[in-house]
Amino acid sequence: MRGIIKEFSGVRALDGVDLALSAGQVLSLCGENGSGKSTLMKVLSGIYPSGEYQGEIWLDGALYQVNNIKQAEQAGIAIIHQELALIKELTILENLFLGDEISQFGVLNHAAMYSRAEQMLARVGLTISPDTPLVELGVGQQQLVEIAKALAKNARILILDEPTSSLTESETDVLLAIVEQLKEQGVSCVYISHKLNEVLAISDVVCVIRDGLHIGTREAQGLTQDDIITMMVGRELTELFPYEEHDIGDTVLSVAHASAWHGSNRHIKLVDDVSFELRAGEILGVSGLVGAGRTELMQCLFGSYPSRYELELTLDGQPLVIKSPSDALTKGIAMVPEDRKRHGIVPVMSVGSNITLAGLASFGNWLGQLNEAKEHAAIDEAIARLRVKTASADLAIRSLSGGNQQKAILAKCLLLNPKILILDEPTRGIDVGAKYEIYKLMFELVKQGVAIIMVSSELPEVLGISDRVLVMHEGKLKGNLINDNLTQEQVMECALRSTTEKQ
Ligand SMILES: Nc1ncnc2c1ncn2[C@@H]1O[C@H](COP(=O)(O)OP(=O)(O)OP(=O)(O)O)[C@@H](O)[C@H]1O
Ligand SMILES: [Mg+2]
Incomplete structure (x- = not known):
């Protein structure tokens, strides 16, 4: 060429x-x-x-x-x-x-x-x-x-x-x-x-x-x-994970006995009786192999799991019922999904509209009319904050490079000012420099008290930025480990233990 x-x-x-x-x-x-x-x-x-x-x-x-x-x-x-x-x-x-x-x-x-x-x-x-x-x-x-x-x-x-x-x-x-x-x-x-x-x-x-x-x-x-x-x-990047000290508060969300069943085979449990707690200002990493039930668990929390599931949720000590993703959003829970093409974006709509889509209500006045100036300002700020590379906010989002689409989805969630942010493979397809920026942003958020759950298949990333790590295997929660210089071996051993237990 x-x-x-x-x-x-x-x-x-x-x-x-x-x-x-x-x-x-x-x-x-x-x-x-x-x-x-x-x-x-x-x-x-x-x-x-x-x-x-x-x-x-x-x-x-x-x-x-x-x-x-x-x-x-x-x-x-x-x-x-x-x-x-x-x-x-x-x-x-x-x-x-x-x-x-x-x-x-x-x-x-x-x-x-x-x-x-x-x-x-x-x-x-x-x-x-x-x-x-x-x-x-x-x-x-x-x-x-x-x-x-x-x-x-x-x-x-x-x-x-x-x-x-x-x-x-x-x-x-x-x-x-x-x-x-x-x-x-x-x-x-x-x-x-x-x-x-x-x-x-x-x-x-x-x-x-x-x-x-x-x-x-x-x-x-x-x-x-x-x-x-x-x-x-074009420059040297010395550290890959910009870990920043931050305070961890009280439990915001507790999840008890979460189970989810396979769509067409009711006997298969994809999530099997998982319970854990999430604290304010905490980054909770969720590790495990693909197929461990991590995405399904997140969908249950967000109300987007498409088949039968059950769980008990408590938000700030009060029982919580999530009926749908929009219900989750109004209650302060936002999610960046794993499969962005299926759940994350509306490909033919502009970058800007995709970003403000879920938060449209907050740009209206009391008559329900949209305040366009306010919306545009919010879009521009979000694009700048995440350095989404796009010639204009009016371009169809499908014309953005893969990584930049992912950043736009993240921007959409941030506009909602969530209390709890669920990120399912947030840095998939994202280059090293932009990953660094996303981690920095996550630390900025937890410092403001936001609680983050991050599902990731990249162990170095989980270990590099999480405060605590959940290890899942075949639908079950196998470990809930404080990340005090946790090693890849320790996390893998956790998974290994589960296999031997099964035999
Ligand atoms: N159909 C299109 N219309 C307008 N701009 C486009 C279109 N396709 C690509 N671009 C722009 O061209 C540039 C290069 O995009 P490209 O998809 O080739 O990046 P990439 O290197 O593959 O990135 P990534 O690692 O995120 O996949 C980007 O700025 C993108 O927004
Ligand atoms: Mg590409």
């Missing part, structure tokens, strides 16, 4: 980027949120057709010009998107074969597709029936289905845009092994991830872009995470 320039209504997302990829090479593309990684890959994969960008792409010595994704796939280039792109209403099989159905004499051949689908799923280590509706899958599993779909296209260049952000460690290992295999077969990969340990483990070369400019391409051999971070942010 030579001198690629891509503008969106006058704003340059890419400003003359060069990129070279050899056969069988794994290249990691690194850069902060909004630096242009996904845009560059959308140019390569035909999402932005030839003519919508400037610069040239050469593939095997010939000028490469495609008009759509289909043509790019025919040329051997396939992309796995950052945001899940599967259709929730369909089954796994229907998603896998969408547009490429196998039919015989004009009749869909379900049996043929079924066995093919099983092979495709096996390749990514999934052993569920292809007829399972997609809604029943967790985010990580959905991502694996998407990866299976892309692999089946037999691409020569496979682009993975943050493929592991929702995967468990073992799912990630499966994926990394697949990339290794592909590489041996001569397939090249462009790998985008904010997890720099993964980047170093898998790549041959690392290419860093910043603000749409190519900063440098280096051999991965001998490179350190600090080297990459310095190239990404």
Whole structure:
């Protein structure tokens, strides 16, 4: 790719980027949120057709010009998107074969597709029936289905845009092994991830872009995470977790006997009799593997769990009943959900409207009329406070980079001035610099007495900023540990203990 320039209504997302990829090479593309990684890959994969960008792409010595994704796939280039792109209403099989159905004499051949689908799923280590509706899958599993779909296209260049952000460690290992295999077969990969340990483990070369400019391409051999971070942010970042002292007050919320049942199988308990307390000014980390029931537990607290659940809540010593998310919001409980595309944003609405959506009531006067000036001021302040990178508050939120959408959702919750803030994987897909800013913001909030529950699959993050850590495993609460220099081993031992207990 030579001198690629891509503008969106006058704003340059890419400003003359060069990129070279050899056969069988794994290249990691690194850069902060909004630096242009996904845009560059959308140019390569035909999402932005030839003519919508400037610069040239050469593939095997010939000028490469495609008009759509289909043509790019025919040329051997396939992309796995950052945001899940599967259709929730369909089954796994229907998603896998969408547009490429196998039919015989004009009749869909379900049996043929079924066995093919099983092979495709096996390749990514999934052993569920292809007829399972997609809604029943967790985010990580959905991502694996998407990866299976892309692999089946037999691409020569496979682009993975943050493929592991929702995967468990073992799912990630499966994926990394697949990339290794592909590489041996001569397939090249462009790998985008904010997890720099993964980047170093898998790549041959690392290419860093910043603000749409190519900063440098280096051999991965001998490179350190600090080297990459310095190239990404343009300065050295010495500490990753800005822990600040803060006072912890009395119990604000107590949760007793929380249980939640599986949507279609009433006998499976996804949350199993969990009880804990949350104190004012406290950051409570919730750790565990994906599938431990953490998200479901949070949904119960917020009134958004879609199936049967029960629990007893007490807020400031008074019994509390939460009927719905809007009910939770009026009672001072806000949540940033895990799956932002499904629960977090309204993609076609503007960044500004998304931010003020939940808090609209507070911008009205006593006649119920909206005070637009007040609303705009609040939006501008929120955008500045979280440094959401957007050319204007009026842009559709779906045009923001993944990480910046996440920051906008956080901004939305903060506008509500919640007493209790639930964050489910708040830094997923967020670059190191912006993570730092989010942690700082969390400390600012707890200093004001807000209580924060943070679900996170990244143990260093949980240990780096939590006051206390809940360890969940298979729906049960296995540990409630004060974070007094807690180690990863101690937390993992807690999970391990639970497995041995089970045997
Ligand atoms: N369709 C669009 N309309 C307007 N602006 C856009 C559009 N798509 C991307 N942008 C802007 O281009 C810039 C680069 O975005 P891009 O999605 O490529 O970032 P990224 O490096 O992938 O970030 P992240 O790590 O957050 O995923 C951002 O400022 C983004 O807001
Ligand atoms: Mg991106």
